[in-house]
Amino acid sequence: MVSAGWNPRAVDHEERQRMPRSHPPEFRRKVLDLVKAGRPVQQVAADLDMPSQTIYVWLRQDHIDSGLEPGLTSADHAELIAARRRIAELETELAITRRAVDLLREAVPPRAIEVTAKEGLPIATCCRILQVSESGFHMWRRRPPSARALRHAWLTEQIRAVHADSRGAYGGRRVHADLTLGLGIQVGHGAVELLMRRAGLKGLPGVRRPRRKHQTPTAADLVDRDFHRSAPNQLLVTDITGTPPARARSTAAWCWTSTPAA
Secondary structure, three states, X not given: OOXXXXXXXXXXXXXXXXXXXXXXXXXXXXXXXXXXXXXXXXXXXXXXXXXXXXXXXXXHHHHHHHOOOOXXXXXXXXXXXXXXXXXXXXXXXXXXXXXHHHHHHHOOHHXXXXXXXXXXXXXXXXXXXXXXXXXXXXXXXXXXXXXXXHHHHHHHHHHHHHHHHOOOOOOHHHHHHHHHHHOOOOOOHHHHHHHHHHHOOOOOOOOOOOOOOXXXXXXXXXXXXXXXXXXXXXXXXXXXXXXXXXXXXXXOOOEEEEEXXX
């Protein structure tokens, strides 16, 4: 039932204009309670500044939900909307899958069939979807590996060894440098990156060390880089060297050393 303190006339015109088109269930229930209490539909519609046809639709739907009239209930309607939304999502996923199948068919269909066969999918079905003959797939499967595949397998073993010797710290650049400079293997950096990615090998991320910037202003070059003099004690220069606290065995600050020279 409607509470005694709720008055539809208290809703001003601005709030009615801001009211959304999709009314909340609580508002619908209060409107239906007003109609069931004996108020005419036209009067309730005028008080709430809404079409009377909307209230009639709500009344009919309430009768259907109560079993007084035949029709589609609100719960069935919500399930139907959810089912249509799910069907649209499945159609989109199916379109994406078909496009992926087309791309696989253009790229390496035998390899894709081999991967799916290892996962337990029927080979005949995979060949039919990717439009590859079963005899052609089995012929490709029995074909000996190419020279490129053999070289990639050998390079992968070398990369694994270098990566293991570095305790998993080396990335693509250092592995490539170790292969080319250390072992004398002619291989490109891109090939090393590719084989490491296929083998699941990664290096440890390096630590970015900020460069130290001293705040002491430097003196101007008063001699203009001309250190030649005709006699001693005509030009005195000095050199200042800064030593970090760790190297100076001190926790206070940097250690500055001045070395004068004539």
